[in-house]
Amino acid sequence: MNILIVDDDRTNLFIMAAIVRRLDDADPVTMESPLAAMEWLRGNEPDLILLDQMMPDMDGMDLLRHIRGESRLDGVPVVMITANTAVDIRVRALDEGCNDFLTKPVVVPEVQARLRNLLALRQSRALLRDRAALLAAEVERVTAALQRQGEELVTRLSRASEYRDPETGAHIERMALYSKLIAEAAGCGGAYAQDLRKAAPMHDIGKIGIPDMILLKPGRLSPEEMTVMRQHAAIGHRILANSDIPLLRLAAEIALSHHEKFDGTGYPNGLAADAIPLSGRIVAIADVFDALTSTRPYKRSWTMEEAQAYMVENRGRHFDPALLDAFLSRWDEVCTIRRENADELSEPLPEQA
Structure with a gap:
């Protein structure tokens, strides 16, 4: 010394x-x-x-x-x-x-x-x-490990849900990227935008609780079937809620609230405006937009311009006006996400002998 x-x-x-x-x-x-x-x-x-x-x-x-x-x-x-x-x-x-x-x-x-x-x-x-300093470094190491474990769990659950959900993995990736884009454009901060990107793929995890005859039906659902289908929001919330992992808690919030509408006519709780969690209002825009521009058994894929016009028409009704404006302000990036994460063309199965 x-x-x-x-x-x-x-x-x-x-x-x-x-x-x-x-x-x-x-x-x-x-x-x-x-x-x-x-x-x-x-x-x-x-x-x-x-x-x-x-x-x-x-x-x-x-x-x-x-x-x-x-x-x-x-x-x-x-x-x-x-x-x-x-x-x-x-x-x-x-x-x-x-x-x-x-x-x-x-x-x-x-x-x-x-x-x-x-x-x-x-x-x-x-x-x-x-x-x-050693204790702080150890806390940081353990926290990072828990964060990685939470992210891995979210990823694996998302993959599991894809086996029952007829929507493609590309849809899940696109809507997650749209969600991150909206959060960034709205000034939510990089950390929140990244968390939203990781949690958004869990939005429809509750569909694993919906019977196949409804979930996989090629045509439009009847009113009775739609009532059953709408239960997936609450089911998803029950699957993910009350976790010690912050990312899963955010995913639970998204699962429950992403079908709420800004004017209060959504489900499952009929929430309106700011009563709807921010994450739900963001994912609602990302999910609907990608659903419109994707092919489904019961509908053709809308063009980007058609989908944009629909979103604007429902500004303040289905969608949070400020968040929708943020989304549309980054239109070039929206088009890039769509182009770089397009659905893969499915190949026909070989004929059986």
């Missing part, structure tokens, strides 16, 4: 350096000039500093103020060595951040005892600081 000694008297420097060398694992760094000490401190951090109070050019009090003005040196103990026994000098020094005093002429055993105590305190603080 390095101990900086600043004293304009060479004899005092020699004596204090000799005392420091008797300490275990301590090396003295001696400076006759406070200005030279200031220069040395710009690139070094000692473990303890001994200052003479009375020095030319700059006294110990001024040097102490300089040291305490450097946040990097906040934790370094400073001991003032003085022949002045006046109380006001000690009070001023304490106010400026001095940790201890030594009175001239010094008593060697006292000096050694005080320095040992301060060095032990310095070492303990360093260990605590290092331990805090």
